[in-house]
Amino acid sequence: MNATDIGPSSSSRKPPLVGVLAVVGVGLIGGSFAAAIRQAGAARTILGAGRRPQTLARARELGLIDEAVTLEEAAARADLILLSVPVGATGPILTCMAPHLQPGTLLTDAGSTKSDVEQAGRAALGERIGQFIPGHPIAGAEASGPEAACHDLYRDRTVVLTPLPENREADRRLLRRLWESCGARVVSMQPEAHDKALASVSHMPHLLAAVFMAQIAAAADSELRMTLAGTGFRDFTRIAAGSPEMWRDIFRANRKAMLGELDQFRSALDQAEQSLRDDDDQGLYDFLERAALARRLWGSRSRL
Amino acid sequence: MNATDIGPSSSSRKPPLVGVLAVVGVGLIGGSFAAAIRQAGAARTILGAGRRPQTLARARELGLIDEAVTLEEAAARADLILLSVPVGATGPILTCMAPHLQPGTLLTDAGSTKSDVEQAGRAALGERIGQFIPGHPIAGAEASGPEAACHDLYRDRTVVLTPLPENREADRRLLRRLWESCGARVVSMQPEAHDKALASVSHMPHLLAAVFMAQIAAAADSELRMTLAGTGFRDFTRIAAGSPEMWRDIFRANRKAMLGELDQFRSALDQAEQSLRDDDDQGLYDFLERAALARRLWGSRSRL
Numbered sequence: 226m227n228a229t230d231i232g233p234s235s236s237s238r239k240p241p242l243v244g245v246l247a248v249v250g251v252g253l254i255g256g257s258f259a260a261a262i263r264q265a266g267a268a269r270t271i272l273g274a275g276r277r278p279q280t281l282a283r284a285r286e287l288g289l290i291d292e293a294v295t296l297e298e299a300a301a302r303a304d305l306i307l308l309s310v311p312v313g314a315t316g317p318i319l320t321c322m323a324p325h326l327q328p329g330t331l332l333t334d335a336g337s338t339k340s341d342v343e344q345a346g347r348a349a350l351g352e353r354i355g356q357f358i359p360g361h362p363i364a365g366a367e368a369s370g371p372e373a374a375c376h377d378l379y380r381d382r383t384v385v386l387t388p389l390p391e392n393r394e395a396d397r398r399l400l401r402r403l404w405e406s407c408g409a410r411v412v413s414m415q416p417e418a419h420d421k422a423l424a425s426v427s428h429m430p431h432l433l434a435a436v437f438m439a440q441i442a443a444a445a446d447s448e449l450r451m452t453l454a455g456t457g458f459r460d461f462t463r464i465a466a467g468s469p470e471m472w473r474d475i476f477r478a479n480r481k482a483m484l485g486e487l488d489q490f491r492s493a494l495d496q497a498e499q500s501l502r503d504d505d506d507q508g509l510y511d512f513l514e515r516a517a518l519a520r521r522l523w524g525s526r527s528r529l
Numbered sequence: 530m531n532a533t534d535i536g537p538s539s540s541s542r543k544p545p546l547v548g549v550l551a552v553v554g555v556g557l558i559g560g561s562f563a564a565a566i567r568q569a570g571a572a573r574t575i576l577g578a579g580r581r582p583q584t585l586a587r588a589r590e591l592g593l594i595d596e597a598v599t600l601e602e603a604a605a606r607a608d609l610i611l612l613s614v615p616v617g618a619t620g621p622i623l624t625c626m627a628p629h630l631q632p633g634t635l636l637t638d639a640g641s642t643k644s645d646v647e648q649a650g651r652a653a654l655g656e657r658i659g660q661f662i663p664g665h666p667i668a669g670a671e672a673s674g675p676e677a678a679c680h681d682l683y684r685d686r687t688v689v690l691t692p693l694p695e696n697r698e699a700d701r702r703l704l705r706r707l708w709e710s711c712g713a714r715v716v717s718m719q720p721e722a723h724d725k726a727l728a729s730v731s732h733m734p735h736l737l738a739a740v741f742m743a744q745i746a747a748a749a750d751s752e753l754r755m756t757l758a759g760t761g762f763r764d765f766t767r768i769a770a771g772s773p774e775m776w777r778d779i780f781r782a783n784r785k786a787m788l789g790e791l792d793q794f795r796s797a798l799d800q801a802e803q804s805l806r807d808d809d810d811q812g813l814y815d816f817l818e819r820a821a822l823a824r825r826l827w828g829s830r831s832r833l
Contacts, residue, residue, distance in 0.1 A: 363759045383757060418753070425745060426758040430765035432801060433737055435820035440797040441729060442823035449722070451827050453687060454730040455667045459833045460764040461734035466824040469817035476813060480805055487802055493744040497736060498791055501780055509780060513773035516739035519746035520770040523755050529763045 239266070242403055247272040247303035249296065249318060251284035254335050254362065255309030256374025259289045261407035264376040274299040275310075284371040300325035305333070305403070312336040313474045316345035319357070323350055331396050332357040337423060338478040339387045339416035346389075355391035358400050360384060361419065362409065363427075369468075380408030381528045387416040424482035429490065431472055432483070434465040543570070546707055551576040551607035553600065553622060555588035558639050558666065559613030560678025563593045565711035568680040578603040579614075588675040604629035609637070609707070616640040617778045620649035623661070627654055635700050636661040641727060642782040643691045643720035650693075659695035662704050664688060665723065666713065667731075673772075684712030685832045691720040728786035733794065735776055736787065738769040 246268035248255040255273075262268045273281050273290030281293035299306060300322035308318060315334055326332075332350075336342045339359050346357045364382040384404045388397050401411045441450055476483060500508035550572035552559040559577075566572045577585050577594030585597035603610060604626035612622060619638055630636075636654075640646045643663050650661045668686040688708045692701050705715045745754055780787060804812035 363757055365760060382759070385757065412756070414753075418750075419757075422750065422754045422757045425748065426754050426762045429741065430761055433741065433798075434765060435817055436797045436801050437733065437737065437794065438820040438824050439801075439816050440793050442819055443797075444729065444793070446722075446726065449718075450726045450730050451830070452716070453667060453689065453723075453726045454827065454831065454833075455686070456669060456833055457734055457768045458730045459828075459831070460767050461738060462824050462827075463764050464761045465820045466828060467821065469814050469821050472817050473810065473813045476805055477808065477810070480808070483805060484802070487798075487805075489744050489748070490741065491798075493740045493747075494737075494791075497740050497743075498788070501784055501787060501791075504781065504784070506777065506781070509777045510773050512743050513739055513776050515746055516742040516769045517771065517773050520742050520766050523758065523766075524763075524770060526755070527758065527763070529758075529760055 241269045242267045242399060242406065243304045244268070245270045245272060245303045245305075247274060247294070247299035247306045248290065248309065249274045249299060249306065250309040251275055251280060251289055251371050251374070252309065253365070253369050253371075253373045253378070255307060256284055256287075256289045256371040257364075257376065257378035258307055258309065258335070258362070258407065259284070260374050260376035261379055262403065263289075265406035267403055267406045268305075272299050272303060280371060284374075287371055287374070289371055289374055296321050297325045300330070301327065303330055305331045305399075308332070308334040308336075310334075310336075311471055311474050312338050312342060312478050315342050316349050319346060319349035323353065326353060326356065330356060331400065333360045333386075333400055335360060335362050337361060337427065337475050339385075339419045341478040343387065343389065343416050354389060355393065356396075358386055358388050358392050358396060359416065360386045360400070360404075361423075362404070377408060379404070382409050384409040384411045385419050386411060386413045387419055388413055420479050421482045421485070424479050424486045428475055428479055428483055429486050431464050431467065432476065432487075433490075434462050435472070438462050438465040545573045546571045546703065546710065547608045548572070549574045549576060549607045549609075551578060551598070551603035551610045552594065552613065553578045553603060553610065554613040555579055555584060555593055555675050555678075556613065557669070557673050557675075557677045557682070559611060560588055560591075560593045560675045561668075561680065561682035562611055562613065562639070562666070562711065563588075564678050564680035565683055566707065567593075569710040571707055571710045572609075576603050576607060584675060588678075591675055591678070593675055593678055600625050601629045604634070605631065607634055609635045609703075612636070612638040612640075614638075614640075615775055615778050616642050616646060616782050619646050620653050623650060623653035627657065630657060630660065634660060635704065637664045637690075637704055639664060639666050641665060641731065641779050643689075643723045645782040647691065647693065647720050658693060659697065660700075662690055662692050662696050662700060663720065664690045664704070664708075665727075666708070681712060683708070686713050688713040688715050689723050690715060690717045691723055692717055724783050725786045725789070728783050728790045732779055732783055732787055733790050735768050735771065736780065736791075737794075738766050739776070742766050742769040 248259050251273045259271050271290045272292050272294045273284050274296050284290045342359045347354050362384045364378050404411050552563050555577045563575050575594045576596050576598045577588050578598050578600050588594045646663045651658050666688045668682050708715050
């Protein structure tokens with residue numbers, strides 16, 4: 226009898242890290258967390274909650290969750306709860322769950338901004354704020370919904386945790402181990418540092434791609450332009466197709482950091498435009514070379 | 530005996546569209562043209578010319594070209610010549626070839642801008658300008674060099690021709706058929722319309738991605754930002770890794786159209802920023818929705 230005949234792998238024979246996991250919002254992000262946790266054997270039971278009954282039914286059919294429950298049931302039964310909902314919904318959902326939580330239940334989230342989520346958490350949970358560790362898995366895909374969920378979405382991806390002073394050390398450790406069991410690399414930082422960095426590398430690209438796309442769509446020769454667009458255009462604008470609702474919420478939640486980044490971007494744009502206007506060959510070359518070297522370095526280091 | 534036993538396919542038994550093809554610059558673009566023309570059986574012999582002997586030797590090893598020749602030989606022997614060189618090199622190369630050209634030789638190019646290429650062509654070729662039909666295959670890839678060349682690079686891609694009043698109708702038809710034999714869709718337009726549209730859908734994305742990348746690289750917390758960059762960042766900035774030399778030349782050659790596009794982009798950016806600053810939810814949502822719908826429509830129509 227060789228290793229492949231033993232049945233459950235050695236990792237799944239260890240006791241699971243948590244008994245009952247509840248995922249609120251079983252789309253791409255929440256569904257993939259459920260799938261990864263199940264694959265790792267890191268939870269005994271996985272509950273799902275959310276707005277749309279048909280999404281929960283689909284998640285159950287797909288084997289992402291064992292059972293669809295209400296927010297109240299999830300709060301009462303779970304040992305760990307992951308919220309993967311639009312950031313604007315974090316406060317209302319936590320408010321709804323708060324009265325039903327067990328003293329030992331650990332909460333986390335997957336929202337793209339962290340300062341506002343911390344604020345919403347404090348308002349909703351009050352004295353129980355120590356049970357909430359905000360987080361942000363930096364992963365995504367073009368597709369959405371439970372069908373798009375995939376157990377290796379988080380493999381080699383970065384998950385940021387922005388723990389609060391009130392969190393217990395054991396809870397921080399547990400959450401870190403759970404994300405690591407999904408294949409992720411976990412880093413901890415202050416919510417403001419997270420929001421500033423994300424404004425730069427995630428929210429600004431979205432804003433710029435959307436502004437660019439809206440500008441082309443409004444041009445008189447829009448049809449002709451679109452016909453001549455190639456693969457550079459395709460990649461540069463891909464993110465502009467994302468949900469307007471979700472991105473409006475993110476921009477709003479991270480407005481201060483984004484306005485700061487916009488200032489920086491405008492300065493850099495002014496400088497490049499000036500080189501172009503002045504026919505300053507060396508200036509143009511130097512700026513393009515700095516950009517190319519930085520992008521190539523990132524490409525060689527990142528696993529994306 | 531069924532059709533598959535006949536041997537050479539019916540298309541390759543037709544007489545080739547041209548006798549001798551010469552490709553100047555046997556990298557990705559020129560090498561892929563050579564490979565596609567060979568695959569289609571559209572030329573009897575393929576010559577290669579270019580700056581670097583080792584690139585030509587490699588192109589020959591790879592079977593892209595039959596023979597490496599000098600510019601003068603290429604001019605004297607070819608029925609059709611494709612220049613796939615940086616746009617700034619078009620004038621000097623045509624000047625060098627002009628005295629050796631046969632009266633029936635047809636010339637074309639693959640440069641990303643067309644008004645300046647026409648100008649360079651007129652200056653270099655004088656009375657022979659009717660032998661030159663400027664063109665621009667809208668295709669590319671991250672990799673470069675003859676190794677990256679591929680016979681299906683142009684399949685389902687758009688090739689723009691900007692014919693001159695002096696061109697013969699038979700030559701226009703021949704060039705169109707050659708590109709079609711590579712699987713491309715050919716459209717004809719005025720050089721100014723091409724340059725304006727390309728400034729918008731190709732050169733602006735490159736400028737914006739490079740400005741954005743240079744701005745991040747210059748930030749004090751650049752390292753942290755890069756660590757948190759995900760797949761949206763990856764796609765949005767991919768083109769910023771391109772050759773600084775090539776893009777400087779393109780920007781210079783198409784400066785007027787780019788400065789116009791920059792004005793338009795700035796207006797759209799101002800408007801989006803104002804909505805963000807004013808916390809104008811509806812304004813933000815509307816602009817993001819216009820962008821998302823335009824991008825999704827393009828995605829559903831394009832074959833990219």
